[in-house]
Amino acid sequence: MRKELKEKIVNLVSKDFKEVLDLKEKIKVDLPKEEKHGDISTNIAFLLSKPLKKKPIEVANKIKDILEKDKDFEKVEVAGAGFINIFLSKDFYFEFLKKAVQENDEYGKEKEKNKGKINIEFVSANPTGPLHLGHGRGAVVGSTLSNLKDYAGYVVEREFYINDAGRQIYLLGKSVYARFRQIEEPDYPFPEDGYKGEYIKDIAKELYQYEREKIYSMLDEDEAIEFCAEYAKNYLLDEIKKDLKEFGVEFDIWFSEKSLYEHGKVDEAIEFLKKKGLVYEKEGALWLKTTVYGDDKDRVLIRSDGTYTYFAADIAYHYDKYKRGYDYIINVWGADHHGYFPRLKAAVMAFGVPEEWIRVIFIQMVKLFRNGKEVKMSKRSGEFITLRELINEVGKDAVRYMFLTKDSNTHLNFDIDLALKQSNENPVYYVQYAHARIMSVFKEAKQRFGFDVEEDFKADVSLLKEDIERQIMKEIAFLPDLIKETAEKEQPHKLTSITHNLASKFHNYYYHYKFLVEDENLMRARLFLLKAIRSALRTLFKLMGITPVERM
RNA sequence: GGGCCCGUAGCUCAGCUGGACAGAGCAACGGACUUCUAAUCCGUAGGUCGCAGGUUCGAAUCCUGCCGGGCCCA
Structure with missing residues (x-):
């Protein structure tokens, strides 16, 4: 509506001062903080003072006379060095x-959904453990941003990227398998870098109850680990979905990283880039010329041992998004991934889209304080407060609101005692x-x-x-x-x-x-x-x- | 060594595509319930907007340098 009011003001003023038409870009219509400064105010007189070679306040008075004749404007005042304050009528x-x-x-x-179609990807937590507070913040920012874009007239698709391939999942399987074995053999070694959380034991117990025979009958240990990994992944993903739903967060698309490999999408994307002449071989590895698009150095797609890098999978993933035909996409990421953005942006630009096609909103860290001291959170050590715990204690609404009060660009200090005890405040x-x-x-x-x-x-x-x-x-x-x-x-x-x-x-x-x-x-x-x-x-x-x- | 983010009231933070005396919540202090819910309202107090320059009629806001904190990469 401000746009309409600005148009109206510019039109009225331009009848006497055609110079405004050149200044249109810079003219602002503001909502003043103070009531006495009117319903809306404009800086138009300051801008006109230069070309007219008059003091802002003189120009302002002339404009006041012009605007006052309009019936939507109940009263027009000149204030300060040349602000024009306008009071709107009640009918308006x-x-x-x-x-x-x-x-x-x-x-x-x-x-009317005529602003275009966009994709917003957020949370995308690894299915190797429950959601923690950082994910919660991303979930709130992502879902609220989606709602906002939807409100503003965009067609919005909300997406969760599941990292269900690779080392982390293997480690998850190994951890669960070890806990499983420990039920009968307490001395069975637990992997040094395994996931130490209690939930791993819960999953192992469940496996022990329902799948004991099956797992023990597997001759190859890797086979058993893979089985455990798959089971644990599905279990945790279900938990994540439940938590998010309870948190008021819904997704339209759950995209599996694994499916990229299964459907040959990684090769397809690499092939596409190859045709553009942006891929080359060096030292037995396959590289992408990301430097062409501003990255510090070129990046490896396929290692010399023939395995794909995570980056290659991510390119395939974004190639898929690219082909879906969005006007632009937004990724909501943890700030610790900001170093990764230049290379992904470069890869995406290699598809032939402009730089603005991909945007990333970085969520700064959530630091947790308890008894005035910082609680270091680590998934591997199992020491962290889960999003679910917090929701149970404080309630969904309070958590969402609290996460939303701060700009995602700033670090968030979360005092758990305050949140739990003094929820009334x-x-x-x-x-x-x-x-x-x-x-x-x-x-x-x-x-x-x-x-x-x-x-x-x-x-x-x-x-x-x-x-x-x-x-x-x-x-x-x-x-x-x-x-x-x-x-x-x-x-x-x-x-x-x-x-x-x-x-x-x-x-x-x-x-x-x-x-x-x-x-x-x-x-x-x-x-x-x-x-x-x-x-x-x-x-x-x-x-x-x-x-x-x-x-x- | 390079990059990103932050540095505003005692605390947690808004404001930062330049504009009118720098805002809110909490904490502190003083008032307001025979009334549609006092989880509310009204008021007081509290700030060299990290520091120093520059651009501008005008800088918390833009530019440069420096200092401090966090994160990422090497």
């Missing part, structure tokens, strides 16, 4: 309230309480007056004359705009402050004014506004994957 806002009430938890969502309750309070008012309206808010009813919004009411209307009117901006900038963490802001305005309103008043027209108007607030909150909650609770 009313349309948005109606829309909010109608659209409920999808207020402002783009119905969690900011998520603040926003949920706002929703619960609205529901409570609606219930009371029905009990006291038999007034069913859920049915359509007439309301005269012009009766809403309080300052806070105006602020809320404005907030609601600009919300879809704000959400879409957040989607474009790919900064899901901003949703929490947007939500907090709206909730804060509501709580303020609630405390200072009564909704169920004697004047029925005023009551209707206020309930209508409340219904619009509820829609706005629900819309935000849905994007963040948080439950709109009815009572607290």
Whole structure:
């Protein structure tokens, strides 16, 4: 909507000052923080002052006269060194309230999916253990970003890449097999670099219960290990899927690394690159010329012993994505993988797509603190807090919200004591309480007056004359705009402050004014506004994957 | 040695495609429940935006250098 307002302003001003047309790119329409600075403000006078060779404030006054004639602009003021502050009319806002009430938890969502088709890959945890907090953060950021893009009009496919091939899985099998054997032979050696977590023993016990004979009858130990690996992998993948579902995270595609080998996709991708003349042999290995596309050095695809590198599989994986025809793809990765990006980007560019086709959002580390001390997490040592444990203690909503409050680019210190003990202090309750309070008012309206808010009813919004009411209307009117901006900038963490802001305005309103008043027209108007607030909150909650609770 | 990220109030962090006195939550202090839920509201206090230069009418925001913390690669 800001875009529309900017167009309007530029058009009006250009009638007298055609110079604005050259400055269009730089002109901004902002939402000022302070109420007295108007509903919207623009820097247009600062920009025009140069070509017109006049002081910003002089230009601003001329523009004020122009804009004031329009009926959508109730009042125009010049402030500071040359800011132009515009107050919008109430009718202008009313349309948005109606829309909010109608659209409920999808207020402002783009119905036409014409922004293109994109793929967002996230979590992609190795199926060698339960999800930990780092995965949780990636899951929240990835799923919320997907929701945002979907809201903004993209067709979004959410994808999980399963690393079900290679050394890690073999090690998993070896670990489980050792635990299995230890049930009868406590001295059976456990692999030095094996997975030490308790869950490995659980899996071994299950195998012992159901598959004991089968495993013992295998003559070749490697065969038994492979069997254990396959079993453990499926077991853990199921756990991961369950955890994610409980965490409000769904995927459209579960892509198996192993399937790439099984269907010859790795060779296919290498063949494709070979035809482009980007592959060569050196020292018995096969290399890809990633340096052509900005990488530090060329990378090995097939080692001299004939085995594929992980990189080769990843290229095949992205070649597959490339062929699926996305407008662009986003990978959500742990920040420790950032060194890997240049080579993958180079490989992808070798397919013939522009650099912007692949984007990566790096999630910085989650550091866990307990009793004021950092808990070092290591999957191998088995010492870590799982995502499931945290969800069980704190609740899905609180965890999602907490992970979302921080920019994924910054390190996140997670104080486990605080999260577990003082869950009441969690900011998520603040926003949920706002929703619960609205529901409570609606219930009371029905009990006291038999007034069913859920049915359509007439309301005269012009009766809403309080300052806070105006602020809320404005907030609601600009919300879809704000959400879409957040989607474009790919900064899901901003949703929490947007939500907090709206909730804060509501709580303020609630405390200072009564909704169920004697004047029925005023009551209707206020309930209508409340219904619009509820829609706005629900819309935000849905994007963040948080439950709109009815009572607290 | 090279690269990426971070350095804003006591703590955890927003703000950073330059703009109006730098914001929030928690913690601290003082007030507000006979009312639609006080998990709320109102107020007070707290900051050389790591340091130093530069660009600009204007820099927490852009550029350069340095310092400190984390991660990756060699």
